[in-house]
């Protein structure tokens with residue numbers, strides 16, 4: 001909303017901003033000193049506080065903090081922006097702070113320079129969904145871990161007994177059966193080991209550079225798929241170093257990129273398969289309810305067929321696989337490692353474009 005539209009909402013001078021009460025969006029007008037000059041009815045509802053209490057208060061007491069608000073007012077006065085969208089924290093008495101989307105509009109040349117439109121975020125809903133999903137997968141993982149332990153111990157016994165039996169057997173034909181038992185026991189053993197893996201190896205945390213991770217993964221992929229697949233690098237060199245477990249992140253990214261390459265087999269045959277590795281710095285990112293000022297946005301984008309509809313909601317679950325020979329652990333492991341870095345991984349997929357987005361907090 002711009003200044004002219006805002007004025008057109010005002011029916012009469014004595015009730016200057018009355019029109020704002022017709023809006024379903026919460027609106028705050030902030031003066032040069034960073035104090036609330038006016039709020040509409042929707043804002044009273046959202047802030048759960050009366051207009052009388054709000055007017056005259058420093059806006060930074062209820063939205064963001066004083067410094068953040070002052071910054072906004074100063075920028076507005078300096079005409080540093082016309083409109084700016086940001087996520088700020090809304091504070092209400094007796095409740096948890098809640099991130100909200102704040103669209104700030106400058107009224108050039110007015111005594112009240114700043115109009116803030118505050119909306120509850122779609123993102124909030126997304127966070128809730130994400131939390132439910134994390135809850136679900138961690139319950140799943142717990143179950144699998146216990147199951148894996150239960151399988152592991154008797155499995156050793158089965159294998160050992162088959163070996164003893166084999167030594168006793170007279171004919172080669174009979175030995176074929178014991179060979180099957182031993183081979184299958186080994187296969188199960190390997191699966192169980194993979195299930196238990198993320199919880200086994202100790203984490204090694206150090207100062208690290210994400211582009212070293214990307215490059216390592218890229219080189220591995222180039223050697224696995226030497227022809228028909230181009231891997232495009234779109235790196236933002238300003239991404240700062242951060243503390244993390246490099247090997248874990250290599251494994252996580254490798255799993256995501258390898259899936260993309262595997263999904264691209266037809267295009268690889270045709271020679272126009274592409275995977276983009278992209279890094280960016282993201283600001284004001286909410287991950288599992290925590291608001292981070294800075295985060296790394298690491299994206300893997302492929303031009304393959306997309307994720308099958310029936311798998312879309314479940315690909316991060318253990319043992320969910322859409323391909324022959326898949327064990328369905330790649331994305332589970334990637335998600336585990338990323339969550340151990342307080343990050344998240346999400347996907348957006350349609351035929352021709354699948355985008356895995358990894359967010360890792362930098363601050």
Ligand SMILES: Nc1ncnc2c1ncn2[C@@H]1O[C@H](COP(=O)(O)OP(=O)(O)O)[C@@H](O)[C@H]1O
Pocket residue numbers: 255259260261263302304305306307308311315320321322323325326327328329330331332354
């Ligand atoms: N980029 C992608 N494009 C299409 N499908 C994908 C992509 N990434 C993952 N998938 C689907 O998600 C499934 C699960 O992946 P993952 O957990 O790594 O297990 P696996 O690779 O062993 O099947 C894959 O089998 C595949 O069907």
Ligand SMILES: [Mg+2]
Pocket residue numbers: 255258259326329330331
């Ligand atoms: Mg995989």
